[in-house]
Amino acid sequence: MSTFQSARSIAASVSTGESSSVDVVSQHLARIEEREEEVHAFNLVLRNEALQSAERIDERIAAGEQVGPLAGVPIALKDNLCTRGIPTTCSSNILNGWRPPYDATVVSRLADAGAVFVGKTNLDEFAMGSSTENSAFGPTRNPLDTSRVPGGSSGGSAAAVAAGFSAMSLGSDTGGSIRQPAALCGVVGVKPTYGAVSRLGLIAFASSLDQIGPFTHDVADAALLLECMAGHDPGDSTSIPHPFPSLSESLDRGVAGLRIGRIVDLPSGADADVAASVDRAFEVLADAGADIIDVTIPAFTYGLTAYYLIAPAEASSNLARYDGVRFGSRVETADTNSMYMATRGEGFGPEVKRRIMLGTYALSAGYYDAYYGKALKVRRLMAQDFATAYESVDALVTPASPSVAFPFGSKTSDPLAMYLCDTYTIPSNLTGHPAMSVPFGAGENGLPIGVQVLAPAMGEPTMFAVAAELERSAGGNHV
Amino acid sequence: MSDSATWTHEGFEMVVGLEVHVELATETKLFSGSPNRFGDDPNTNIDPVSLGLPGALPVLNRQAVELAMRIGLALNCTVQACTFARKNYFYPDMPKAYQISQYDRPLNIDGHLEIADGIVIGIERAHLEEDTGKSTHIGGSGRIHGSEGSLIDFNRAGVPLVEIVSRPDLRTPEQARQYVNELRAILVEIGASDARMEEGSMRVDANVSVRRPGEEFGTRCEIKNVNSVRSLGRAIDYEARRQVALISDGEVIQQETRHWDESDGRTHTLRTKEDADDYRYFPDPDLVPLDPGAEWINTVRSQLPMLPAARRIRLAEVTGQAADSEAIATVVERRQDDYVVAVVEIGGGAERVLVHVKEAFSEQGSKPSVPATDLAALVAMEVAGELTSTQTKTLLGDLVEQGGGDPKSMAAARGFEAMDTSELDGFVNDAIAADPDAWAKFCAGDGKAMGALVGHVMKASRGQADGKAVTAILNARKG
Numbered sequence: 005m006s007t008f009q010s011a012r013s014i015a016a017s018v019s020t021g022e023s024s025s026v027d028v029v030s031q032h033l034a035r036i037e038e039r040e041e042e043v044h045a046f047n048l049v050l051r052n053e054a055l056q057s058a059e060r061i062d063e064r065i066a067a068g069e070q071v072g073p074l075a076g077v078p079i080a081l082k083d084n085l086c087t088r089g090i091p092t093t094c095s096s097n098i099l100n101g102w103r104p105p106y107d108a109t110v111v112s113r114l115a116d117a118g119a120v121f122v123g124k125t126n127l128d129e130f131a132m133g134s135s136t137e138n139s140a141f142g143p144t145r146n147p148l149d150t151s152r153v154p155g156g157s158s159g160g161s162a163a164a165v166a167a168g169f170s171a172m173s174l175g176s177d178t179g180g181s182i183r184q185p186a187a188l189c190g191v192v193g194v195k196p197t198y199g200a201v202s203r204l205g206l207i208a209f210a211s212s213l214d215q216i217g218p219f220t221h222d223v224a225d226a227a228l229l230l231e232c233m234a235g236h237d238p239g240d241s242t243s244i245p246h247p248f249p250s251l252s253e254s255l256d257r258g259v260a261g262l263r264i265g266r267i268v269d270l271p272s273g274a275d276a277d278v279a280a281s282v283d284r285a286f287e288v289l290a291d292a293g294a295d296i297i298d299v300t301i302p303a304f305t306y307g308l309t310a311y312y313l314i315a316p317a318e319a320s321s322n323l324a325r326y327d328g329v330r331f332g333s334r335v336e337t338a339d340t341n342s343m344y345m346a347t348r349g350e351g352f353g354p355e356v357k358r359r360i361m362l363g364t365y366a367l368s369a370g371y372y373d374a375y376y377g378k379a380l381k382v383r384r385l386m387a388q389d390f391a392t393a394y395e396s397v398d399a400l401v402t403p404a405s406p407s408v409a410f411p412f413g414s415k416t417s418d419p420l421a422m423y424l425c426d427t428y429t430i431p432s433n434l435t436g437h438p439a440m441s442v443p444f445g446a447g448e449n450g451l452p453i454g455v456q457v458l459a460p461a462m463g464e465p466t467m468f469a470v471a472a473e474l475e476r477s478a479g480g481n482h483v
Numbered sequence: 484m485s486d487s488a489t490w491t492h493e494g495f496e497m498v499v500g501l502e503v504h505v506e507l508a509t510e511t512k513l514f515s516g517s518p519n520r521f522g523d524d525p526n527t528n529i530d531p532v533s534l535g536l537p538g539a540l541p542v543l544n545r546q547a548v549e550l551a552m553r554i555g556l557a558l559n560c561t562v563q564a565c566t567f568a569r570k571n572y573f574y575p576d577m578p579k580a581y582q583i584s585q586y587d588r589p590l591n592i593d594g595h596l597e598i599a600d601g602i603v604i605g606i607e608r609a610h611l612e613e614d615t616g617k618s619t620h621i622g623g624s625g626r627i628h629g630s631e632g633s634l635i636d637f638n639r640a641g642v643p644l645v646e647i648v649s650r651p652d653l654r655t656p657e658q659a660r661q662y663v664n665e666l667r668a669i670l671v672e673i674g675a676s677d678a679r680m681e682e683g684s685m686r687v688d689a690n691v692s693v694r695r696p697g698e699e700f701g702t703r704c705e706i707k708n709v710n711s712v713r714s715l716g717r718a719i720d721y722e723a724r725r726q727v728a729l730i731s732d733g734e735v736i737q738q739e740t741r742h743w744d745e746s747d748g749r750t751h752t753l754r755t756k757e758d759a760d761d762y763r764y765f766p767d768p769d770l771v772p773l774d775p776g777a778e779w780i781n782t783v784r785s786q787l788p789m790l791p792a793a794r795r796i797r798l799a800e801v802t803g804q805a806a807d808s809e810a811i812a813t814v815v816e817r818r819q820d821d822y823v824v825a826v827v828e829i830g831g832g833a834e835r836v837l838v839h840v841k842e843a844f845s846e847q848g849s850k851p852s853v854p855a856t857d858l859a860a861l862v863a864m865e866v867a868g869e870l871t872s873t874q875t876k877t878l879l880g881d882l883v884e885q886g887g888g889d890p891k892s893m894a895a896a897r898g899f900e901a902m903d904t905s906e907l908d909g910f911v912n913d914a915i916a917a918d919p920d921a922w923a924k925f926c927a928g929d930g931k932a933m934g935a936l937v938g939h940v941m942k943a944s945r946g947q948a949d950g951k952a953v954t955a956i957l958n959a960r961k962g
Contacts, residue, residue: 086538099537106531108538207537212768240540241770318768321569324580325535329635340633344573367571367763376765 011077011171011225015118018076021065025058025076029120032078036122036169044144045154045163046123047083047093054078057120072118074232079114080164080173083124084131085216086205087111094207095139096129098326098351100333108205109240110174110216110233117232122170125160129353130323131181131209133157134425137416138355145412146189148451152409155185155425158219162189165219172229173219178209179311180404180429182217183441187404187454190443192226192471193219195429197461198436199244201230202237208322210315211242213433223442223472227251230464244462254465255472260293264470265397269300271427274403277447282403285444285455288477289401289470299393299400303386307431310382312423313366314434317376319356320363326351358419383434390435394460399470402428404441404454428456438464442471444478490655490723493731495693497723498700499659500651503666504644505676506614506684507550513613513643514541514583521682525636533641535578540769543567547643548590550675551611552775552783554645555591557669557790558606564774565590565610567767572760576616576635584612584646586764590773596649596669597792598661599807605650616640645675651690651700656716663687663712668791668816680711687715691722693730701726702736706750708743718743722750794820802833810841818849830859832866843879852886861890871949873941874899899947907940907948911956914939926961933957 017023036049061076081087084094086104093099107115115121128138136144136159146154147167154163158175162185165173175182177195186193194217201216208214218229234248266286274282290296328334328347335346352360366375393400405425415422432439438461441454455474459467490497509519515532531539555562568586589610596604617639622631647666653659667685670678678685687709692701706722709715721743726736740759741750789797798820799806814820814837823840827833836858844851861882865875878893894900914936915922924932933954940953 092537094537102537104536104538106538204540205538208769210768239542241542242768317765321571321581321763321765324571324573325537325578327573327575327580329575330534330578331536340575341573364763367765369761369763372763372765 008168008221009171010221011074012228014077014171015073015075018061018118019065019071025061025065025120026055028076029054029058029078029122032122032168032170035167039147039167040169042145042150043147043163043167043169044142045080045125045147045160045167045169047095047126047141047160048091049123050090050121053090054120054122057115061118061120072116072232073228074114075118077119077172078122078170079119080123080125080161080170081111081121082127082158082161082173082175084127084176084207084209085111085124085174086207087121087124090124092124092207093141094130095127095141096351096353096356097140098332098348100351102332104205106205108216109202109237111205113233114174114229119172119232123164125158125164125173127160128157128181129356130207130319131157131176131178131214132319132355132359134180134184134422135410135412135415136160136185137412138353140353143412146409148190149409149449152411152451153188155188155405155409157181157185158193159185161219162186162191162193165189165191165221171221172225174216174233175219176206176209176214176216177429177433178213178215178315179433180426182219183429183439183454183456184405184425186219186441187443187452187456188409190452190454191219191221192223192440192442192475193217193454194226194230194440195432195438196230196234196464197244197438198433199240199242200234200248200438200462200464202240202243204237204239208318210318211322212318213311213315215433223468223475224252224255226440226471227255227468246462249462249465251464251468254469257469257472258292259289259470259473262289262294262399262466262470263297263397264289264294265297265299265393265400267301267304267393267400267402268298269302269304270402271305273424273427274406275408275447277408277445278403278406278453281445281447281453282401282455285401285474289473292473292477294470294473297397299397301386301389301393301431303382303389304431306382307386307434308423308427310379310386310434311426311430312362313375313379314383316359316363317366317379318363320360320367323352323356323360355419386431386434390431390437390460398459398466399463400458401470402456402458404428404456408447408449408451408453432458435461437461438467440467440471442474442478444474490657490720492693492724492727494695495723495727495730496654496696497719498651498692498694498703499653499719499723500690500703501647501649501653501659501662502688502690502705503647503649503663504686504688505554505647505670505678507547507643507645508674508676509544509546509550509643511544511546512641513544513547513611515641517641519642520638521684523638525634525638528638529640533578533637535580541583541767543770543773544643547611548773548775549783550643551590551609551645552780553673553787554647554670554675555594555609556780556784556787557673557675558591558594558596558609558647560591560594560606560609562591562775562780564588564772566772567611567770568764569767570612570762570764572762574615575633576618576637576640578616578637578640582613582615583767583770584764585610588772590775596662596665598658598665602658604652604658604662607648607650609645609647612644612646614639614642614644651692651703656720659689659719660712660716663715664816665791672788672791672794672818674788689715689719689722691719691726692736693723693726701730702738704736704738704750705740706743707740707753710745714743714745717748718750721748725750791815798823798837801827802837804834804837810837813841817844817847819844819847819851821849822851822855825855826859826862829856830863832859832862835862835865839875839879843876843883847883853882854887857882857887857890864890864894868949870894870899871947871951873946873950877946907952907956910940910943910948911936911953911960913943925957
């Protein structure tokens with residue numbers, strides 16, 4: 005269980021002048037100095053920029069200004085979020101040298117709330133992977149056991165929080181890329197409702213599935229961070245045009261009277277220690293007054309298959325723009341077509357190429373109906389099945405990851421084994437519903453286990469109430 | 484070239500459908516806020532969306548949707564709820580390596596357009612899409628193959644286009660020209676586009692096949708690079724003859740895209756069906772479905788101006804001329820029919836007003852500088868016999884040159900007064916005396932000789948004699 009200071013407490017003490025933002029940032033930079041070589045959470049540490057922003061925040065506070073709810077809080081950004089003038093790589097060689105001319109909407113919103121950005125974190129190339137082993141810049145190691153992966157694709161962001169390099173971080177979740185690494189690193193990770201957080205400035209992997217979300221030490225920090233970044237953005241056509249509900253009141257609500265579902269036909273595959281933790285979570289919730297209700301979601305099983313057609317199909321189109329013409333790397337050759345092939349052949353890693361080929365195939369004339377078209381049908385079926393389940397329950401609880409953190413190289417030779425890491429997380433991306441992983445119990449070698457709480461669209465208040473209850477009973481709530 | 488209402492060649496008829504792309508006259512681009520302006524310095528009207536930068540997202544332009552709806556309604560289409568799709572292909576001036584277009588659910592479907600002789604051409608669809616950038620190839624032939632290098636201007640990338648696809652209902656080059664001319668007149672009238680083929684704001688591709696009347700459709704070829712209405716007629720005439728010749732030689736037409744070469748008046752293979760891209764269309768996940776709704780559609784419909792066909796009918800009724808007469812077509816094409824109607828309402832003389840506007844107002848545009856009251860006053864004097872037709876023409880020239888004036892005082896200033904008969908008789912006597920040969924020939928029945936006599940009268944009267952009155956006197960004298 006994490007022993008670092010919560011973001012709430014940092015913001016409170018910086019806002020009142022009790023501690024300086026520069027001191028807080030320096031403490032985090034010192035921890036980075038100490039362990040980053042071993043962990044490799046970052047593609048880029050923004051040491052000078054962070055200290056300069058911290059100085060400005062201290063000046064503003066000294067001048068009596070209100071800085072915002074994240075005053076002086078050190079935050080790490082997944083390196084697929086655009087930062088103006090600062091290299092943004094997606095951990096890919098193909099974006100070598102590119103500096104975005106703009107900030108992602110979430111980046112400007114957090115800056116406006118007083119956050120200090122300490123670095124850009126490592127990820128599986130273009131967010132494709134579950135271990136951060138697919139980064140072009142080398143893997144991130146799990147701070148809790150450096151012989152093991154931190155999960156992925158947002159492994160750097162999960163590790164940064166787990167190692168105390170930043171008080172919070174942002175990741176992106178397309179099929180579990182926040183929740184699975186959160187589970188493996190023992191931190192809280194949230195995938196919000198699709199459209200709750202603007203995707204403008206998030207470098208797309210699969211646009212209909214991608215959502216940006218928080219990594220934090222505890223549930224209350226996750227609520228705070230999500231409240232700071234959610235809300236309508238006219239620059240993202242898929243952004244929900246309604247106010248995002250308040251979460252802070254949900255945290256102490258408890259679960260009395262809530263109906264919490266256990267999916268009886270959940271795909272098997274979770275390790276025994278993980279399954280035991282989930283069973284205990286249901287006991288704890290029942291003890292706290294929730295009604296535990298059995299439900300079936302038959303389409304759950306088909307989620308993985310549908311996902312590995314839809315996500316690569318969208319990716320094959322989203323990643324076509326990396327053609328060497330306008331930005332990023334280019335391999336000079338005699339003519340345009342060979343330039344495309346050489347640039348993309350050298351710029352992309354093997355997993356990205358695999359998914360581009362999968363997706364291109366799934367959309368091809370003559371195969372569309374059999375693959376992509378059928379996957380869309382599964383997606384609709386999934387939405388129907390969840391809608392039916394949510395007629396009788398308010399939230400669902402499942403494992404976040406089938407296992408605790410696994411050793412490096414144990415799944416790299418078998419893409420399918422790696423893909424199975426996302427079994428329990430993928431359905432929420434297909435439905436667009438919110439889901440989060442909260443640390444609950446320990447398994448093999450004392451490594452953390454994450455329990456996943458799922459809720460219907462815009463059901464974050466209920467989801468956070470359940471997560472907060474689990475956290476309380478696990479003894480993890482920070483003060 | 485067959486220019487009549489029928490085209491047949493060795494027993495074959497041509498079957499032609501046109502795909503017309505028009506750039507919409509919006510303030511900004513289809514999915515971003517950059518100006519939509521022709522002729523600016525290269526790469527000045529660009530932004531992250533136009534360049535397809537990572538993290539950029541499209542936001543649909545409401546004005547573009549409205550103009551596209553106007554086009555649909557003016558072409559008698561059904562306007563429906565629609566979706567956007569990605570058309571994937573690599574080309575250097577295509578920033579994202581996909582074009583956002585509409586595929587299985589276009590905005591406008593099932594319309595029609597009437598050309599001369601009551602022939603109705605079906606409109607299959609009129610959908611919204613974005614334009615590409617513009618490549619300039621340096622060295623070589625000016626095309627990409629064999630060039631030394633290419634420059635790309637992205638000002639045009641993302642400019643809104645509507646693609647209007649006709650059904651294969653055209654049977655002659657003349658019909659194709661009429662269709663394009665009528666379509667252009669409609670687009671200009673409704674303010675959707677300036678529709679200039681020479682500037683590329685209107686681009687026409689022709690699908691051409693041939694068959695013996697009554698047989699199934701033949702294999703079609705698509706003709707590109709047709710840059711004027713005249714070329715369109717030449718290109719499809721050439722292409723249809725080429726296909727007839729091949730079939731007559733026992734060959735089979737291959738489906739392909741062909742390039743019209745203005746300089747040699749032929750079409751040449753651009754790419755065959757085997758080389759055609761598989762566009763892998765799929766719904767664009769960055770955009771949401773667009774449902775204009777009945778209220779918006781009705782508002783747009785109610786704001787449509789009177790269309791060219793209705794204008795020709797109105798002008799025909801006002802002037803008593805045939806709706807398909809050249810004068811009416813010309814005046815409506817110049818959009819001067821409102822002016823003609825206004826002049827006639829003031830002072831009558833409809834037939835004269837139409838003739839004068841057609842003859843003297845070719846440089847005047849839709850709002851002539853001569854006030855309607857001034858032209859009406861001039862025509863009133865002409866009709867009343869106060870001015871000869873020659874005098875009227877002179878004063879009309881003065882009005883145009885001076886941008887208006889009082890015809891009565893202008894006539895007085897030029898010394899134009901109607902001559903009485905005795906004065907005219909004197910001039911006629913002088914003419915007969917001056918040219919007795921002509922008089923003899925005229926009396927012998929040689930009508931041409933009259934011209935010489937009238938010429939004498941005009942010269943002697945300094946053009947102030949009324950030619951009709953002189954003719955009448957000469958005829959009376961001849962007996």
